[in-house]
Amino acid sequence: MSLAEVQSRIDAALAEASRPKGAARLVAVSKVQPLERVEAVLEAGHRLFGENRVQEAAGKWPALRERFPGVELHLLGPLQTNKIKPALELFDAIQSVDRPALAEKLAAAVQGRGACPQLFVQVNTGEEPQKAGVAPGEADAFIAKCRAMDLPVAGLMVIPPVDEEPALHFALLAKIAERNGLAELSMGMSADYETAVRLGATVVRVGSAIFGERAYG
Ligand SMILES: *Cc1c(COP(=O)(O)O)cnc(C)c1O
Numbered sequence: 001m002s003l004a005e006v007q008s009r010i011d012a013a014l015a016e017a018s019r020p021k022g023a024a025r026l027v028a029v030s031k032v033q034p035l036e037r038v039e040a041v042l043e044a045g046h047r048l049f050g051e052n053r054v055q056e057a058a059g060k061w062p063a064l065r066e067r068f069p070g071v072e073l074h075l076l077g078p079l080q081t082n083k084i085k086p087a088l089e090l091f092d093a094i095q096s097v098d099r100p101a102l103a104e105k106l107a108a109a110v111q112g113r114g115a116c117p118q119l120f121v122q123v124n125t126g127e128e129p130q131k132a133g134v135a136p137g138e139a140d141a142f143i144a145k146c147r148a149m150d151l152p153v154a155g156l157m158v159i160p161p162v163d164e165e166p167a168l169h170f171a172l173l174a175k176i177a178e179r180n181g182l183a184e185l186s187m188g189m190s191a192d193y194e195t196a197v198r199l200g201a202t203v204v205r206v207g208s209a210i211f212g213e214r215a216y217g
Pocket of ligand 1: 029052076077189190206207209
């Protein structure tokens, strides 16, 4: 478990970029990790976690939350509209708002509840056909559409193409956020979170560098 090392590298990258300590929060991505590794990170005092699938998170986190108060849970993977209800019950943030149909159903579901998780619009900066997210050219209109439906968008999330320089994608995401007045930038994973922090990430999502390699997924 190298939670402490990842955290200290984040602190160093923040200092390098003259950003205040704590300006980038660490989401520990616990998807498909064995329970004992997740418990070890909880026992070390960490409370911010990310999962990719509603069903997997629903099977794991209600019990962990009883044992470890104060957990904050983020959904990182694509959300099917038929899973919105359990997702709203489980997650404090949804980082994968990626299409109008989802935004519309979320807006309706949130109105009935009177509370809304923190929302991130996922941007497919590489315009990869297999990847979720709105295209960079459609991001402004999509954000405006969410706002028009009273969906409070807090920021943007990106997963850059694996074979490209991530810094270019992080910079593009930061630009889209800035022109839309969005404060939160979720970018950077195990291989590139320090770069992301230097480029303004307010949230990094780190799995294998904390927990070790995933067996699958
Ligand atoms: C799995 C995953 C991560 C973490 O990936 P690592 O390379 O293990 O750090 C981050 N973000 C998303 C959206 C993921 O699906």
